[in-house]
Amino acid sequence: DADVTQTPRNRITKTGKRIMLECSQTKGHDRMYWYRQDPGLGLQLIYYSFDVKDINKGEISDGYSVSRQAQAKFSLSLESAIPNQTALYFCATSEGPGRVSTDTQYFGPGTRLTVL
């Protein structure tokens, strides 16, 4: 079984709808991350969480919110989806205790989201 799982793997929705993407991990890591990947732009950090009570904004948090329900679960929400949020979304985990910039991050398979 995969260590980092994401659901759904694919989702098509309409503008204005609320969407939640879920991430679960069995690695026992404290740290979890959400990234967005756009063609030709690489990955950009949306939010990250160092533990259940520590959530931080990344480069591009506007239009997104997150919830860390437990050590193993980290959800990303789009409260009112818009077409330019169409992208591939990745969840990742890391063990810590170093900085975000030095942790080895383990990625899930991604969720492809299309907003019409």
Place this chain on the structure above:
Amino acid sequence: AQSVTQPDIHITVSEGASLELRCNYSYGATPYLFWYVQSPGQGLQLLLKYFSGDTLVQGIKGFEAEFKRSQSSFNLRKPSVHWSDAAEYFCAVGAQTGANNLFFGTGTRLTVIP
């Protein structure tokens, strides 16, 4: 500000040939540098990383990378490419201050022909 440039969007090599993927970074201090690989339909997997010390870093799957401070580069190499190496490769730089983000390049897609 930190940034990473991968000048080659797409590279095609023959199986068995050598490979070099280019990565240039912009950062005011000594960077933390990474190479990740993304196979089709998969998440990213760490190939190797450089924090300090020996500037030639060995990674998994026979890859290596060399940190050249004078050229602000961290190029990825493999002496003999296998068909299974076909994937997208991302270089990333880690910031040591501020939000401590990991900044990714735009990726290089590798095609391997028989």
